[in-house]
Amino acid sequence: MVLVELLIVLSAIFLGARLGSIGIGFAGGLGVLILTLGFGMKPGTIPIDVILIIMSVIAAIAAMQVAGGLDYLVSLAERVLRKNPKQVTFLAPIVTYVMTLFAGTGHTAFATLPVIAEVAKEQGIRPSRPLSIAVVASQIAITASPISAALVLMSGMLEKYNVSYLQILLICIPTTFIACMTGAFVAQFMGKDLAEDEIYQERLAKGLVSLHRGEARALKSGAKLSVLIFLFAIIAVVTYATAISDTVAWIDNPALPRNEAIMVFMLTAATLIALITKIDTSEVLNAATFKSGMSACICVLGVAWLGDTFVSNHLNDIKDISGVVLTEQPWMLAVVLFFASMLLYSQAATTAALIPSALMLGVSPEAAIASFAAVSALFVLPTYPTLLAAVEMDDTGSTRIGKAVFNHPFVIPGVVTITSSVALGFVVANLVL
Incomplete structure (x- = not known):
C-alpha cells in the first residue's frame, strides 16, 4: 500500500510538471485528495x-515594478x-545574482538578458x-x-533547531556567490569563439544577427524612490529578524514575531511606494512579478501539502529505509534535491516537499543548509522560462539546445556552480553553526 501511495505522489508531481507553471x-x-x-x-x-x-513580498515587488523600480x-x-x-562573462552573473x-x-533576469x-x-x-552562467546565477x-x-x-524549518535567519544568510550568500564565480570561470572556456563559429558566421551572412544597441528605456519619476523604499524594507526585515533571534537577542519577548514582521514590513513598503510614487494600484495586479508570485503561492500550497501528507503518515517507514543513508552520507541530500528540482521547477516547492522530511530523518541542520543550493537545478531541462528567454535573445545561435535535449550550454556551468556551492556549504556551515 505504501508503494501505491508513493506512486500517487510521484504521478501527481509528474502531472504537475507536464501541466507546467502553476x-x-x-x-x-489532486494528490492530497486521492491520498486522504x-x-x-x-x-x-x-x-x-x-x-x-510570499504574497506580502510579491505585493511590494510588484508595486516597485509598476513604479518603474525594476527598469531602474x-x-x-x-x-x-x-x-x-x-569581463561580461563574470559581470553578467554578478548582475543577475x-x-x-x-x-x-529570478524573473528579474528577463530584463537583463538582452543587454x-x-x-x-x-x-x-x-x-x-555569459548568458548561461547568468541564468544559473539568477536561479541559485x-x-x-x-x-x-x-x-x-x-x-x-530550521528555527526549531536553533539556527537563526542571519546564520543561514551568512552561509548561503558567500557560498552561492563564490560558486557562481567558479561557474563563470568554467563558462568562459565553453564553445568556439564567435569568429570561429560556423553557425554564427552563417547567420551573420544572412543578416540574421543584430549588431546595434536597443533604445534606452525612459524611467518613471518615482523609479529610484521605489527601489530605495524597497531596499530599506529588506534592511528592516534582516535587522529585525536578527535582533529578535535567540543568538543575538537584542529584543526580548518581541511583540511582533519574525514571520509577521516580514509581512508587515513588506506591506508597509508597498503602501509607501503606492503613496509616494502615486502609482495606480490596480496595475499591480497585472504586473509580471505579481502573477509569477501568486503562481508560486499555489505551487507551494499544493506540493508542500502533498509531500507532508505522505511523509507524516509514513515517517517511521521512511526512517527505516533512508534515514541511515542520509545521516551517514549527508551529501546524498544534495543529489536528491538536485533531481527533484529538475521536475518540480521551483526552489520553494522542492524545499517544501523534501527538506522537512530530511530533517525528520535525522539530517543535520549543517548538511541541510549546505545542500540547499541543490534545489536550483532548474537549468537541466531546457524548458525553464529564463533559460528559453536566453536562447531566444541570442540571435548569434550560440545559445542553442542540442538534439539530445541535455546538450545545451547551461548544464556544465550549472552543475559546476551547484557542486561548488554544496562543497563550500559543508565547510562554511560547520564554521558558522
Whole structure:
C-alpha cells in the first residue's frame, strides 16, 4: 500500500510538471485528495505562514515594478556591463545574482538578458558564455535571498533547531556567490569563439544577427524612490529578524514575531511606494512579478501539502529505509534535491516537499543548509522560462539546445556552480553553526 501511495505522489508531481507553471500546485491538491479520501490518510500541514509571506513580498515587488523600480535596476545593470564589457562573462552573473538577491525572484533576469547578449556580441564574445552562467546565477541566488520563498521556508524549518535567519544568510550568500564565480570561470572556456563559429558566421551572412544597441528605456519619476523604499524594507526585515533571534537577542519577548514582521514590513513598503510614487494600484495586479508570485503561492500550497501528507503518515517507514543513508552520507541530500528540482521547477516547492522530511530523518541542520543550493537545478531541462528567454535573445545561435535535449550550454556551468556551492556549504556551515 505504501508503494501505491508513493506512486500517487510521484504521478501527481509528474502531472504537475507536464501541466507546467502553476499546474504543479493544482496537481498537488489532486494528490492530497486521492491520498486522504481514497486511502484514509490524515492531511499534512499547510505552510500558511510561508504562503502569506510570499504574497506580502510579491505585493511590494510588484508595486516597485509598476513604479518603474525594476527598469531602474536594469539601467544600473546595463551601466555595469558596458563599463567593463570584456569581463561580461563574470559581470553578467554578478548582475543577475544581485538583482535576484534583492528582489527575491529570478524573473528579474528577463530584463537583463538582452543587454548581456548585446554586450557580448559587441566584444566578439560568444553570448552563450555569459548568458548561461547568468541564468544559473539568477536561479541559485534564490537560495541566498533574504526575502525569497525558498529561504523563508528554510529558515522557518530550521528555527526549531536553533539556527537563526542571519546564520543561514551568512552561509548561503558567500557560498552561492563564490560558486557562481567558479561557474563563470568554467563558462568562459565553453564553445568556439564567435569568429570561429560556423553557425554564427552563417547567420551573420544572412543578416540574421543584430549588431546595434536597443533604445534606452525612459524611467518613471518615482523609479529610484521605489527601489530605495524597497531596499530599506529588506534592511528592516534582516535587522529585525536578527535582533529578535535567540543568538543575538537584542529584543526580548518581541511583540511582533519574525514571520509577521516580514509581512508587515513588506506591506508597509508597498503602501509607501503606492503613496509616494502615486502609482495606480490596480496595475499591480497585472504586473509580471505579481502573477509569477501568486503562481508560486499555489505551487507551494499544493506540493508542500502533498509531500507532508505522505511523509507524516509514513515517517517511521521512511526512517527505516533512508534515514541511515542520509545521516551517514549527508551529501546524498544534495543529489536528491538536485533531481527533484529538475521536475518540480521551483526552489520553494522542492524545499517544501523534501527538506522537512530530511530533517525528520535525522539530517543535520549543517548538511541541510549546505545542500540547499541543490534545489536550483532548474537549468537541466531546457524548458525553464529564463533559460528559453536566453536562447531566444541570442540571435548569434550560440545559445542553442542540442538534439539530445541535455546538450545545451547551461548544464556544465550549472552543475559546476551547484557542486561548488554544496562543497563550500559543508565547510562554511560547520564554521558558522
